Amino acid sequence: MSSYLSLFKIKFINNLQYRSAALAGILTQIFFGLVFIMVYIAFYTSNDNQGPIALSQLVTYLWLNQIFFTLVFIFQSEEQLLTMIRNGNIAYELCRPMNFYFKWFVTLYASRIAKVALRFLPVILLALILPSPYNLSLPYGIKEFIVFLLALLLSSLLATALSIIYHLLVFYLLDERGILTLLGVVGEIFSGLTIPIAFFPEFLKTIAYLLPFHYICDLPFRIYSGNISLSVALPNLIGGLIWLILFGLLGYMISKKMLKKAVIQGG
Amino acid sequence: MTLYLQSLKMHFKSLLEYKSSFIIGFLSQFLVFFTYYFIIIALFDKFDNVKGFTLYEVLLTFAIIQFGYAFNEVFARGIDKFDRLIINGSFDLLLLRPQKILLQVLCSEINYIKLSRLLQAIIVLIIAIVNLNLDWNIYKIITLILMLISSIIIFLAIFLLMASYCFLTVQGLEVRNVFTDGGKNLAQYPIGIFNKYFVIIFTFIIPYAFVNYYPLLFILGRLENKILIFSPLVVLLYLFISFKTFKWGMKKYTSTGS
Numbered sequence: 189m190s191s192y193l194s195l196f197k198i199k200f201i202n203n204l205q206y207r208s209a210a211l212a213g214i215l216t217q218i219f220f221g222l223v224f225i226m227v228y229i230a231f232y233t234s235n236d237n238q239g240p241i242a243l244s245q246l247v248t249y250l251w252l253n254q255i256f257f258t259l260v261f262i263f264q265s266e267e268q269l270l271t272m273i274r275n276g277n278i279a280y281e282l283c284r285p286m287n288f289y290f291k292w293f294v295t296l297y298a299s300r301i302a303k304v305a306l307r308f309l310p311v312i313l314l315a316l317i318l319p320s321p322y323n324l325s326l327p328y329g330i331k332e333f334i335v336f337l338l339a340l341l342l343s344s345l346l347a348t349a350l351s352i353i354y355h356l357l358v359f360y361l362l363d364e365r366g367i368l369t370l371l372g373v374v375g376e377i378f379s380g381l382t383i384p385i386a387f388f389p390e391f392l393k394t395i396a397y398l399l400p401f402h403y404i405c406d407l408p409f410r411i412y413s414g415n416i417s418l419s420v421a422l423p424n425l426i427g428g429l430i431w432l433i434l435f436g437l438l439g440y441m442i443s444k445k446m447l448k449k450a451v452i453q454g455g
Numbered sequence: 456m457t458l459y460l461q462s463l464k465m466h467f468k469s470l471l472e473y474k475s476s477f478i479i480g481f482l483s484q485f486l487v488f489f490t491y492y493f494i495i496i497a498l499f500d501k502f503d504n505v506k507g508f509t510l511y512e513v514l515l516t517f518a519i520i521q522f523g524y525a526f527n528e529v530f531a532r533g534i535d536k537f538d539r540l541i542i543n544g545s546f547d548l549l550l551l552r553p554q555k556i557l558l559q560v561l562c563s564e565i566n567y568i569k570l571s572r573l574l575q576a577i578i579v580l581i582i583a584i585v586n587l588n589l590d591w592n593i594y595k596i597i598t599l600i601l602m603l604i605s606s607i608i609i610f611l612a613i614f615l616l617m618a619s620y621c622f623l624t625v626q627g628l629e630v631r632n633v634f635t636d637g638g639k640n641l642a643q644y645p646i647g648i649f650n651k652y653f654v655i656i657f658t659f660i661i662p663y664a665f666v667n668y669y670p671l672l673f674i675l676g677r678l679e680n681k682i683l684i685f686s687p688l689v690v691l692l693y694l695f696i697s698f699k700t701f702k703w704g705m706k707k708y709t710s711t712g713s
Contacts, residue, residue, distance in 0.1 A: 212630045219637045223649075227498075227505075230648035235502040370483040373490050382490060387497045 192290060196298045203302030210306035213258070217311050221254040225322055240386040244325055245413040249384055251315045251324040252409040258303035259344045260404050262351055262379065263372035266296055273359050282447060289352070289443040297348045328414025335421055339408035342428045347404055349435040350375065356442045380406035400435070403428035458554065462562035470567050477568065485571040491643070492517070492579060506648045511586040512675060517643045518580035519667045523606025524639050525572035531611055533563040537618035547710050556705065560618075589674065598670045598684045605666045605687030608694050610635070613661065615697040622704035638663055645671060665689040 225247050232243050239246065258264070269292060272278045281288055315324035327333035354368060361368070376382055379401040388396060396402050407424055410416045416424075470477055495517060499510040508516075528535065537560065540546040549559045589595065617631045642663040646654055658664040665686050673683040 212632070215630050216632050216637060219633045220640065222653075223637065223641045226649045226653070227644060230644075231498055231502045231505050234504055234506045237502070239501055369480075369487055373487045377490055377493065383494050383497055387501060389497065389500055 191286065192294050195286075195291065196294050199295050199298035200302045200305075203299045204306060206303075207306065210303070213303070213307050214310050217254040217257060217307065218314060221251055221311070221315065222322070224250050224254075229321060241384060241415060243321055245410075245415050246384065247321060247323070248325045248413040249409045249415075251311075252412060253381060253405060255308050255311050255315070255324075256304060256340065257381075258307060259300050259340070260347050260379070260408075261381065262347045262375045262401075262404065263354055263368075264296075264300070264351060266292075266299065266355065269295075269355050270358055273355070278359075288447060289440045292352060292355070292443075293348060293439075296351060297344070300344060300348065325413065327412050331418060332411055332414055335418060335425070336408055336412040339403075339411050339421070339425060339428070342425060342432060343404045343408050346400070346428060346432045346435065349432060349439055352439045353435065353442060356439065356446060359446050375401050375404075378402060379404040380409075400428075400431040403431060458558060459562055463565060466565040467567065480568040481571045484568055485575060488521070488572045488575050491521070495643075505644070508645050508648070511583045512671075513644060514579055515583040515587065515674075516645050516667050516671055518576050518583055519602050519606050520639055520642045520663075521576040522573065522580065522603055523608075523610050523666070524635075525569055525576055526607045527610040527614060528569040529566055529573060531561060531614060532566040532569075533560040534611070534614040534618050536564060537614075538621045541621045544710060546708075557701070587675075589676070594681065594684055595674050598674055598687075601685065601687040602667055602670050605690045609661075609663065609666050609690045610639075612690065612694040612697040613638070615694075615701050619697070619700040619704035622708045634661060642667060662689050662693055 228239075228246055228250070229243070232239055232246075241249070272281070281291075284291070312324065316326075317323070327336060354371070357368060378385075378396045378399045380396070381404075385393060385396045385402055385406045396406075403424070407416075407421070407428065411418075411421045492514070495510070495513055498505075499513075503509070505513065533540075534557075540549070540560065540563070549556055549563075552559060613634055617634070620631075638657065638661055641649065641653065641657060646657055646664045646668040649657075654664065669678075669683050669686045672678040673680070673686075
């Protein structure tokens with residue numbers, strides 16, 4: 189356990205070095221946040237009928253989307269792992285006294301946490317002080333905020349579990365583009381990152397709530413703004429936890445099977 | 456020009472070696488870019504206009520910007536990925552050859568997979584035009600063609616500007632996303648729906664508004680002034696500045712020496 193903790197620390201500190209990338213990330217997030225918010229505001233103000241979410245809740249949702257983007261975006265590829273799989277250096281991993289799956293889970297998770305740690309503060313501060321209606325609202329209540337943090341933890345773990353499976357599939361396909369790009373997009377849409385699920389047409393909304401992806405953005409960000417009550421949120425958290433365990437097991441099994449059958453390309 | 460055509464042919468041949476990979480890539484890209492349109496369609500499912508613009512008017516705006524961007528992603532990929540040439544030092548190689556630098560950069564990479572995106576932009580453009588029921592006349596047709604051309608030019612100019620920056624910093628400009636992706640995301644909508652400061656920035660600093668907003672107003676018949684027909688040509692000035700900056704950057708270039 190302690191070895192995983194120190195691995196986490198190393199990877200975390202390692203990722204903190206990329207400060208200019210983070211600065212660019214911050215600017216991009218602020219810009220995209222503003223653009224998306226202005227689009228929705230334009231829609232809301234030029235129509236008499238109100239949208240499916242109150243505007244202030246929607247704006248808050250969009251800011252949270254930008255702020256925690258690096259934490260919850262499913263398909264961030266880790267070049268180091270992909271290269272290892274492609275060029276066969278993955279064989280070295282077999283010599284290490286650490287479980288392959290957990291090692292990479294910790295590595296990927298640390299990189300997510302580090303990225304978000306470098307970026308979130310300036311964006312949150314700016315988003316909070318912007319004039320209404322552009323501003324990020326404060327959490328709906330203390331209880332909601334705590335549940336939101338739990339949901340965000342769950343969501344980031346789920347996103348990591350999914351992204352490992354995505355990386356492992358490269359082992360079978362050797363070319364992660366194509367079909368996996370498609371999976372990425374499905375995940376992105378159904379997690380509510382592109383557009384909040386509330387705006388989906390009815391039949392897609394039904395599908396979205398059956399799939400596991402909505403635990404990633406839709407659930408935590410709506411808890412924060414009070415768009416769903418805690419009594420609805422808590423059973424949802426358990427549902428998310430079940431999916432997390434399922435995907436964790438799936439990834440673990442794939443990694444076991446993969447390393448057993450490993451056919452090393454070249455070397 | 457013949458050289459560029461040659462390289463188009465060559466890249467196409469190398470592509471044919473990996474047919475199935477290309478087909479899967481092409482189809483998945485096609486579906487991926489549908490998600491961009493998904494946002495618009497989902498929003499118009501709930502609302503019926505945005506600042507007076509209807510679904511097909513927004514789709515027209517959208518398609519024009521996507522067209523130019525996709526065109527550059529296919530044919531000017533080399534400039535888009537210019538930072539790689541600088542970082543790994545292969546730019547020095549280009550300097551040694553007796554050909555125009557920019558031509559060589561253009562020839563270095565062509566991304567046929569992104570043709571799917573171009574195709575999609577054209578399809579959406581046609582759908583939008585068919586559903587708009589405008590009374591077309593020669594002026595409007597000229598405007599539309601100029602808009603499409605200027606959309607290609609503006610992204611080429613932005614890519615060039617970003618590439619010039621690499622000469623100074625010897626690394627990719629990470630904020631480039633704000634200008635290319637971010638600007639593209641913004642210009643997918645009629646720019647008039649945004650805050651006035653954004654309108655000013657994207658009229659005078661990066662002239663997206665001249666590509667698909669002011670001429671759009673003319674096509675839709677909101678403004679009558681015929682001078683708007685030629686407003687897309689403002690981007691030529693922008694291209695000129697970018698080109699000069701690139702030349703200037705190349706003079707300042709010192710190799711990474713690998």
